[in-house]
Amino acid sequence: MKQKKNIKLKNVRLTKTADNAFKGSHPNGIIEGTVREGFELVPPTIGEAYWVGNYFRTSPVTMILGNGKFRTLYSTYKIKYIK
Numbered sequence: 001m002k003q004k005k006n007i008k009l010k011n012v013r014l015t016k017t018a019d020n021a022f023k024g025s026h027p028n029g030i031i032e033g034t035v036r037e038g039f040e041l042v043p044p045t046i047g048e049a050y051w052v053g054n055y056f057r058t059s060p061v062t063m064i065l066g067n068g069k070f071r072t073l074y075s076t077y078k079i080k081y082i083k
Contacts, residue, residue, distance in 0.1 A: 009039040009040065009041065010039065010040045010081050011037070011038070011039055011040075011081070011082050011083065012037065012038065012039070012040045012052060012079050012080065012081055012082065013035060013036075013037050013079070013080045013082050014035065014036045014037070014050075014052050014056075014077055014078070014079055014080075015033070015034070015035050015077065015078050015080070016030060016031070016032055016033065016034045016035075016075050016076070016077055017032065017069070017076050017077060017078050018032060018075060018076035019031065019032050019074070019075055020071065020072075020074055020075055020076060021073070021074040021075070022074065026074075030075070036052045036056045037052070037082070038052040038053030038055065038056065039052070039053050040052065040079070040081075041053075044061045044064060044070040044079070045061060046060075046061050046062065046063070046064065047060055047061065048060060048061060049061070049072075050070070050072070050077070058072045058075065058077060059072040059073040059074050059075070060072060060073055068080060
């Protein structure tokens with residue numbers, strides 16, 4: 001039996017800072033300023049959805065902007081690591 005690696009999950013606060021596609025009328029109600037908190041399983045990766053816990057995901061990441069910001073197909077987000 002293989003041993004599992006210890007995975008350190010980071011607690012994050014994800015804030016939507018810009019709506020790049022829906023002009024304020026996102027079909028799921030995820031408007032600019034929306035905040036989600038939970039554990040980050042994997043840092044933002046281009047071509048992959050970013051997950052907060054197992055309940056919230058973004059559209060695929062298209063660009064890493066730096067300073068905790070990244071852009072997806074439809075939005076821009078900022079990550080803050082919290083304790």
